Amino acid sequence: xxxxxxxxxxxxxxxxxxxxxxxxxxxxxxxxxxxxxxxxxxxxxxxxxxxxxxxxxxxxxxxxxxxxxxxxxxxxxxxxxxxxxxxxxxx
Numbered sequence: 131x132x133x134x135x136x137x138x139x140x141x142x143x144x145x146x147x148x149x150x151x152x153x154x155x156x157x158x159x160x161x162x163x164x165x166x167x168x169x170x171x172x173x174x175x176x177x178x179x180x181x182x183x184x185x186x187x188x189x190x191x192x193x194x195x196x197x198x199x200x201x202x203x204x205x206x207x208x209x210x211x212x213x214x215x216x217x218x219x220x221x
Contacts, residue, residue: 143185150181 154177157170 146185147181150177150184153177 154174157174157177161170
């Protein structure tokens with residue numbers, strides 16, 4: 131008899147899917163003024179697309195942002211405009 135083992139390789143993808151589905155339930159539970167049931171159902175139906183977008187596109191963008199956050203070449207200033215006079219002494 132083989133021991134029961136857990137397959138943890140799908141866990142990084144399963145957790146965001148479950149969390150996204152739980153988050154989509156909020157669209158059905160919270161009623162806003164002027165929002166119809168049809169609009170809430172349509173919003174909840176689009177939640178799986180948002181989950182897939184988060185897993186496929188936004189995760190890669192986050193990894194790229196983390197990997198390149200130390201690069202500050204995007205700044206607009208190449209030099210400092212203010213010049214101090216070395217002959218005057220501060221008070």
